[in-house]
Amino acid sequence: MIKKIKSVLLTTLLTSLIGSSAFADEASLRKAIEATYPKVKIESITKTQFGGLYEVFIDGQILYADEKLSFLITEGRLIDPKTKRDITGARMEELTKVDFASLPLDQAIKVVKGNGSRKLVVFSDPDCPYCKRLEQNELVNITDVTVYTFLYPLEQLHPDAGNKARAIWCAPDKAAAWQDWIDNGQLPKTTSTCDTPIDKIADLGKKYNITSTPTLIFADGKRMLGAYPAKDIEKAMSGQPSNKK
Template sequence: MKKTIVIMMTILTGLALLFVAETGASAFGGCEQDCGKCHSLSKGEAQETLKQLIPDIKVLGVRMSPSRGLWEVSLETHGKKGIAYMDFSKENVIIGQIVKIKTKKNLTRKRLMELNSVDFAQIPLNDALVMGDPNATYKVVVFDDPDCPFCAKLHKELKKVVEKRKDIAFFIKLFPLKMHKDAYRKSVAIQCKKSLQLLEDAFAKKDIPDPECKTDIIDKNIELAGKLGITGTPTIVLENGKVLGGAIKAGQLIELINDKGNGSGADETKK
C-alpha cells in the first residue's frame, strides 16, 4: 500500500511540474515576459563584480540582453567601450557575441555600434577628399591611412558603392597611424593636392612626392580622431553617428547606410 502511495505521489508531483512548465504558473511566482520583475542588477553591483576581473573598469549601463537569462553590461576600460554579458546568478560573465540564428544578425556588433556612436556634426567635411557628389543625400566619413592595406581594400568597395548609388558620397579624412612611418608625409602630400588619384597611387604602393604645401589639416584630423575615440583605420562614420571598423563589402555598406534607425532595443536600467 505504501509503495502505491509513493508511486501516486511521484506521478502527481510530475504532473504538477509539467503543468508549471507548460503554463508558466508557479505558486512561488515566476518570470514570464518581463524578467526584470524577478531579477535585478544595478550599475553598482555590476561595477563591484566586474572589477574583480578588470580593476579599472567603468560600468556605463545595465539592461536585459537579447538572450533571456543574461544581463547586458556596457562598459569602458582603457578608453575603449565594450559589452559583457552576466547571468542572473551574477557569478558568470560571458565575453563574446550574440548572433540571431534566423536572421544571422550579429546583435552584439549592432549594440557596439550604438555604444560607440559619435556626433557626426563634429566632423568638418570641407577639408576632406570627396568621392562622389559632395551634395549627395547620404554623406559618409572615412578615416584613411595611405599605408593601410585594409584602407586600400575598402577604397575599392567605396568606388563600387558610388558607381551604384549616386546619392552616396564619401568624405575621406587622412589619418596616418604612427606605426606607418611614412604615412604622415604621404598624407600631407595628398592633402596639399586634395587628390583622390594620389591616394590611390599610395594604395597601389607607388612613390608619392614630397608635400608641395604646409598644412595643419592632418594634425587636426589626428586630434579629431582622438576626441572621437577612433584609433585605427579604416574607420567609417555614418550620419547617424554609428562607427564601423574594417574593410566592409559594398553591398553590406549600402545596407548600413540605408538603415537610418537608431533604435537600441530595451531601455537601460537607471539603478
C-alpha cells in the first residue's frame, strides 16, 4: 500500500495540482488528497511549527505537504535543527501507539521471566530469522518481564509459517513448544488440532498496521520493529529513549 501511495501521490498530485487553487487549511487539504486518491485512509492532518508544513498521517506513514499542496514529501525526516530532535520519529511513536490494555493477551503465549513485573508483547512469525535472533540473543538476557508472544505468520513470505504456528499453539505446553522451536527447530512430535487464535491475531495485526516481525509493543503502547539489542529493549521498557530509528 505504501508503494502505491508513493507512486500515485507523487505522480498524480505533483503533476495535476501544482499551480491549482490554494488549499488554505487542514480540511481543504484533506479534501484535496481524498479527491485525488479516494482509497487512501487519512488518519490525521496536523500543522507543524516549521515553515507552514503540514504533517499528513496516511496508512502508517507520515508525509509532509504545504497548505497549497504544491509539493509532497514522502520519505523525509523532519529534524529540529536547534535541538537535533527527530520530529518525525517522535511523532511516529505517538501516532502508532497501541492501547496495551485492550490487547487480547489470552491469545498469546505467555512466558514469565524473573518476577515478571514488566510486560512486553511480541508479534512473531515462526519462520522469521530475526524473531529467532531476538529470542536467542536478546530476550534471553532480559529478566523480570512477562513476554506475551502473538503468533503472527506472514504466509506471503513464509508459506508454512501458519502450519507451524498452529502446531505450536495446539501443543499441551505452548510456551515449551515455542521455546523448543526457537532453540532447536523442533515442532511438537505429537500433532493435534485445536481452535487457534491465529486468524484473530492476523486481524489484530491489520488493525495496528503490523507488517513485519518481530514487532515489539511496550506497556506504554510504543512499538519497536526488529531484533534490537537487549539494552535498547530495556531502555524502551523503562520509558527511556532508545537507539531505535
